[in-house]
Amino acid sequence: MNLGETSKVRLFSNRDLFYLFLPLIxxxxxxxxxxxxxxxxxxxxxxxxxxxxSLVDFIMQxxxxxxxxxxxxxxxxxxQYLGSKHQKEAKEAANQLVxxxxxxxLIVMVLVYLFQRPIFHLLFGQIEADVYRHSYSYMMVVAASIPFLAIYNAGAAVFRTQGNAKLPMQIMFAMNIVNILGNAVMVYGFQMGTLGVAIPTLISRIGAAVLVMFWAIRPENPLQIQKTLRHHVNGQLIRQILGIGAPYGLENGMFYFGRLLILSLVSSFGTASIAANSVAQTLVNFEVLPGLAIGLGLTVVISRCMGSGDIEQSKYYTKKVVGIIYVVQTVVCLSLIALMPVIMGIxxxxxxxxxxxxxLVIAHAVMEIIWPLGYTLPVTFRASGDAKFPMAVSMSSMIVCRIxxxxxxxxLFDWGLIGVxxxxxxxxxxxxxxxxWRYFSMKWAKYSVIK
Structure with missing residues (x-):
């Protein structure tokens, strides 16, 4: 790979980026x-x-x-295989992923059913009997959706990789309607309580997995999933997938562990702080949502660029996408602040x-000038094959700074919730x-998942 090479033809036009990012958002x-x-x-x-x-949803998230x-x-x-024009290997990687x-x-689901009670006590300590009864009822139903969640995520990733982000969006839209209508009928109509929330959730997740696989096995897909119950495990491809997925998974695991510790700290500040933290978290999730969504698309873009050996285009699209995220999130933040009087009244x-x-909402909006550098640049690193570095930095920073x-x-400074x-x-x-620093050092550009 030549760090100085320039490309005359861009791999992704502005139109391509628009049709990739908008459905994701x-x-x-x-x-x-x-x-x-x-x-x-x-x-x-x-x-x-x-x-x-909410306790079960924390585990499911x-x-x-x-x-x-x-x-x-x-x-x-x-x-990366698509970018390097190795169509057969790219298709095989998609099949191995699914x-x-x-x-x-499936193994995770079995473990959840076997150790549901110890998991709850380990994560949440002693739970009131009534709360545990509802969480048990909810978990016994939605735990069956775990394999379908994994299959949908894998299938959706396959479609995005081949440039089709619209189909996962359409499936999500349809299944969300099923979920909301099902909840309304079973909770308000049939008075089914917690089960009235759990059953539509399970049905919608099964539906999402079935639909994404129905379209994935169609022969016109560049990354077609083979329609067979016989599967040969390709150890090399699994190792390549886990080379990115395992460090990123550990990073996400540390994030949720940190959230648990922080929630226990917030609970010591009193009712007002607990309520404020819950509402503020809900609102600011909306602020970063475009950046998280576009980051999924950036993975597709950078992996194709690096697979083709074009580092210049990887740099070009990274800077371009970071700029797009700044613009979109600025609009979202200003819109949210303008609506705050109405929202707080509700x-x-x-x-x-x-x-x-x-x-908290205003401070979060101001600090959005930092967010893309801390959360979008690692997307480029992972898509290049440099997954362990962002994992090490994120986990260390979570422990030292955030916890x-x-x-x-x-x-020490008596800042309470604001200190958190x-x-x-x-x-x-x-x-x-x-x-x-890592980005400008260009060390990430020396990595490659495929050989």
């Missing part, structure tokens, strides 16, 4: 809105049901992050909780500085 937005609708509907059952479902990491590994491998993800998730929080939410410094700032968020911003700054 819409898909993530639909998932966000559906989660919000689910939380509103389950609140009809009662506070114990809300708590029980953690598992989804692992499957997404695995899917990223498969997307990078298949994308089968491995499904098999791995929540009806206490004066102190409302004040804290305003501070340890949260306790120091909150208690200040520690999070410190984590962003540290990662942004290190990843910016």
């Amino acid at each position: 819409i898909e993530q937005m639909l998932e966000f809105i559906t989660g919000l609708a689910d939380s509103i509907m389950v609140s009809y059952v009662g506070e114990a049901a809300v708590s029980g479902v 953690f598992l989804i992050s692992l499957f997404a990491a695995l899917a990223t590994g498969g997307a990078v491998v298949a994308g 089968w491995f993800a499904g098999g791995f998730a 929540y009806g929080l206490s004066a102190e909780a409302t004040r804290l939410v305003w501070i 340890l410094m949260a306790y120091v700032i909150s208690y 968020w200040a520690a999070m911003f410190l984590d962003w700054i540290v990662k942004a500085v290190i990843f910016t």
